Amino acid sequence: MSASPFDAWITADDELTGLLAQEWARQTTTVQLIASENFTSPAVMAATGSILTNKYSEGYPGRRYYGGNQIVDEVEDLARRRLTALFGADHANVQPHSGANANVAVYQALLNPGDTILAMRLDQGGHLTHGSPASITSKIWRFVSYGVTPRSDDLENPGEVIDVENLRELALREKPKLIVAGATAYSRRIEPAIFREVADEVGALLMFDAAHPAGLIAGGSNPNPVPYADVVTFTTHKTLRGPRGGAILCREEHAKKIDSAVFPGQQGGPLEHAIAAKAVAFKEASLPSFSLYTDQIVTNSRAFGTALASEGFRLVSGGSDNHMLLLDLRDFDAELTGKEAQETLDRAGITTNRNQIPDDPRSPFVTSGLRVGTAAQTTAGMKEGEFAIIAALMARALRTRTDEASLAAVRADVAELCSGFNPYATFV
Numbered sequence: 562m563s564a565s566p567f568d569a570w571i572t573a574d575d576e577l578t579g580l581l582a583q584e585w586a587r588q589t590t591t592v593q594l595i596a597s598e599n600f601t602s603p604a605v606m607a608a609t610g611s612i613l614t615n616k617y618s619e620g621y622p623g624r625r626y627y628g629g630n631q632i633v634d635e636v637e638d639l640a641r642r643r644l645t646a647l648f649g650a651d652h653a654n655v656q657p658h659s660g661a662n663a664n665v666a667v668y669q670a671l672l673n674p675g676d677t678i679l680a681m682r683l684d685q686g687g688h689l690t691h692g693s694p695a696s697i698t699s700k701i702w703r704f705v706s707y708g709v710t711p712r713s714d715d716l717e718n719p720g721e722v723i724d725v726e727n728l729r730e731l732a733l734r735e736k737p738k739l740i741v742a743g744a745t746a747y748s749r750r751i752e753p754a755i756f757r758e759v760a761d762e763v764g765a766l767l768m769f770d771a772a773h774p775a776g777l778i779a780g781g782s783n784p785n786p787v788p789y790a791d792v793v794t795f796t797t798h799k800t801l802r803g804p805r806g807g808a809i810l811c812r813e814e815h816a817k818k819i820d821s822a823v824f825p826g827q828q829g830g831p832l833e834h835a836i837a838a839k840a841v842a843f844k845e846a847s848l849p850s851f852s853l854y855t856d857q858i859v860t861n862s863r864a865f866g867t868a869l870a871s872e873g874f875r876l877v878s879g880g881s882d883n884h885m886l887l888l889d890l891r892d893f894d895a896e897l898t899g900k901e902a903q904e905t906l907d908r909a910g911i912t913t914n915r916n917q918i919p920d921d922p923r924s925p926f927v928t929s930g931l932r933v934g935t936a937a938q939t940t941a942g943m944k945e946g947e948f949a950i951i952a953a954l955m956a957r958a959l960r961t962r963t964d965e966a967s968l969a970a971v972r973a974d975v976a977e978l979c980s981g982f983n984p985y986a987t988f989v
């Protein structure tokens with residue numbers, strides 16, 4: 562088994578080297594369809610593994626609580642400059658350790674405990690930090706949730722899109738202090754202008770959680786929320802193809818409060834090695850080749866949707882405008898749950914995650930849906946033709962899910978497909 566070339570320094574730790582070699586094999590011989598994952602560049606990985614991990618730098622450039630931060634200040638400033646330029650924002654905070662931290666920091670910065678937040682329903686696409694009972698957010702702030710329109714058989718207007726009337730009605734009735742746009746499982750375009758209009762009608766602040774489409778926005782393949790939102794949060798590791806982490810963009814008037822909420826409000830010392838890797842990713846995302854990449858992600862997602870629909874899967878919301886598709890498995894096979902589909906596809910070398918669909922009769926642990934995304938395999942160079950092959954392989958695996966020999970044959974076909982697509986070829 563060959564090891565990743567990036568792990569060469571871990572030579573003294575046989576146990577870990579062995580595990581990394583196994584994970585390298587998994588990532589390069591199976592298909593990665595988790596919508597929130599990607600393959601970062603070797604430069605991003607090198608920065609993540611750099612000597613900046615050795616430095617403590619609580620505070621912000623020019624205002625640190627420790628000595629020796631002259632170079633680190635420049636690194637963090639570079640990341641902030643590149644990020645504000647990339648999205649056309651007034652101010653950037655690149656310290657959040659994750660997307661969840663970024664969201665909680667914004668709530669902490671702009672709201673008082675008990676204030677009302679209007680966000681997307683969790684069972685219709687919203688994220689845990691949009692008010693899940695399991696999240697600290699729901700214990701501190703009062704959440705009200707908007708949803709999607711009902712499903713319709715009209716092909717021109719399939720429904721299951723953000724219900725703007727419901728959003729407006731709830732906003733007028735509940736008078737939220739903050740409206741959150743953005744989702745974790747929603748395949749359609751989210752129009753920031755509509756959210757701004759509703760927020761202005763009720764005097765609410767607007768936060769756009771761009772965790773998923775951040776890369777598509779940077780590449781110009783999805784609308785940029787920065788001109789409309791008071792604050793934009795996102796993760797750097799999904800379509801943006803950077804290291805694991807979060808970031809916040811905001812209007813100048815909120816900058817001080819946002820910075821104080823991240824540090825010292827939420828976090829201690831920033832991860833400057835991750836911030837350096839974010840800087841690398843922001844530069845990569847500013848290149849013309851990145852726009853070609855994000856356009857291809859969307860093209861692939863649409864082609865994947867067409868191919869999956871022809872195999873009998875129902876596409877929730879009728880299709881995709883981003884990197885993601887949500888499949889209703891019940892039309893394919895009424896007995897098939899999201900849990901069983903995910904586990905079967907794992908055995909066939911196709912990595913996905915189960916997900917609830919709107920009005921799902923099954924629990925979040927079992928579900929009737931599957932979420933798939935095209936960002937990672939597009940990085941590996943796959944195009945519409947390969948996604949049509951993956952759709953056929955998924956259907957074959959799920960139709961023959963009790964037959965281990967058939968699943969092994971699909972797994973071999975998947976490995977054969979992957980052998981022609983090195984995830985790092987794009988970067989060399």
Ligand SMILES: Cc1ncc(COP(=O)(O)O)c(C=O)c1O
Pocket residue numbers: 597658659660661662664687688690743744745746770771772773796806807
């Ligand atoms: C919409 C949305 N917000 C926030 C997050 C949280 O990001 P993280 O997992 O980095 O905390 C996610 C992660 O999937 C997400 O989809």
